[in-house]
Amino acid sequence: MTIVARMRAAGCVFAEDEAALLEATARDAADLERMVRLRVDGLPLEHVLGWVQFAGRRYVIGPGVFVPRPRTEFLVREAALIVAPGAVVLDLCCGSGAVGAALAEAIGAAELHASDADPVAVACARNNVDNVYEGDLFDPLPRSLMGRVDLLVVIAPYVPTDAIPLLPHEARDFEPRATLDGGADGLAVLRRLLEAARRWLAPEGILVTEVSERQVPALVGLVTAAGLEPRVIRDNDLDATVVVGRHTIGRYV
Numbered sequence: 001m002t003i004v005a006r007m008r009a010a011g012c013v014f015a016e017d018e019a020a021l022l023e024a025t026a027r028d029a030a031d032l033e034r035m036v037r038l039r040v041d042g043l044p045l046e047h048v049l050g051w052v053q054f055a056g057r058r059y060v061i062g063p064g065v066f067v068p069r070p071r072t073e074f075l076v077r078e079a080a081l082i083v084a085p086g087a088v089v090l091d092l093c094c095g096s097g098a099v100g101a102a103l104a105e106a107i108g109a110a111e112l113h114a115s116d117a118d119p120v121a122v123a124c125a126r127n128n129v130d131n132v133y134e135g136d137l138f139d140p141l142p143r144s145l146m147g148r149v150d151l152l153v154v155i156a157p158y159v160p161t162d163a164i165p166l167l168p169h170e171a172r173d174f175e176p177r178a179t180l181d182g183g184a185d186g187l188a189v190l191r192r193l194l195e196a197a198r199r200w201l202a203p204e205g206i207l208v209t210e211v212s213e214r215q216v217p218a219l220v221g222l223v224t225a226a227g228l229e230p231r232v233i234r235d236n237d238l239d240a241t242v243v244v245g246r247h248t249i250g251r252y253v
């Protein structure tokens, strides 16, 4: 059986495209066979390849790390429009680090810091970003960043616990639960993060995050309660919903 036929039989919808990527990435025939077997066994394509294409660039990724979603490119484009070059960028819950790296590149950031609670994600992100810290939310960050963050980007786990069984099997079976599960309403991690966000943002600094459309009213309430001025941006084609919170200290809104 050809590689395409094996992958089609395993349920890969884009078997031809995926086979071409595996062939282009494999070091030799044995490596190609290893990759095809992993993919046929259901491992996400990006985990098999060892890289993910995001916002026009390739970033290192591996098993056990959340795969950045194409819809998040919308957040990168929108944030790049509202943050000036030379910004200090912090990517919390960074996973592979691709989102922060893409943003820093798009903005022309002066500094990029990233952190994640999962050591596997942190090890992966260190391939893509220089300043990566390991720990819960803001805990591992250098205190010198407090009040200096111009752009705080966070794609936290935001799937409500009850909705986890409805996710595609590649997410359910191959992405750690802690990368997906946002608690009863999907906002548990964001809720904790927002309690501290203002202390880390620079005056006029902004927080950008992504949630589902259904979560917007609750999240806008949390952003407002955190002392940030909320704004919602939506792309229907990508089914992407971005919530922005601006730190407006020192000026009337």
Ligand SMILES: C[S@@+](CC[C@H](N)C(=O)[O-])C[C@H]1O[C@@H](n2cnc3c(N)ncnc32)[C@H](O)[C@@H]1O
Binding pocket: 066, 067, 068, 069, 072, 092, 093, 094, 095, 096, 097, 098, 099, 115, 116, 117, 118, 121, 135, 136, 137, 154, 155, 156, 157, 158, 178, 179, 180, 189
């Ligand atoms: C949905 S994934 C997003 C990863 C990355 N931002 C992206 O979009 O590709 C959420 C990430 O949050 C991390 N995470 C979950 N709870 C955390 C916490 N309390 N503190 C820091 N990171 C956390 C997970 O390890 C995971 O990498």
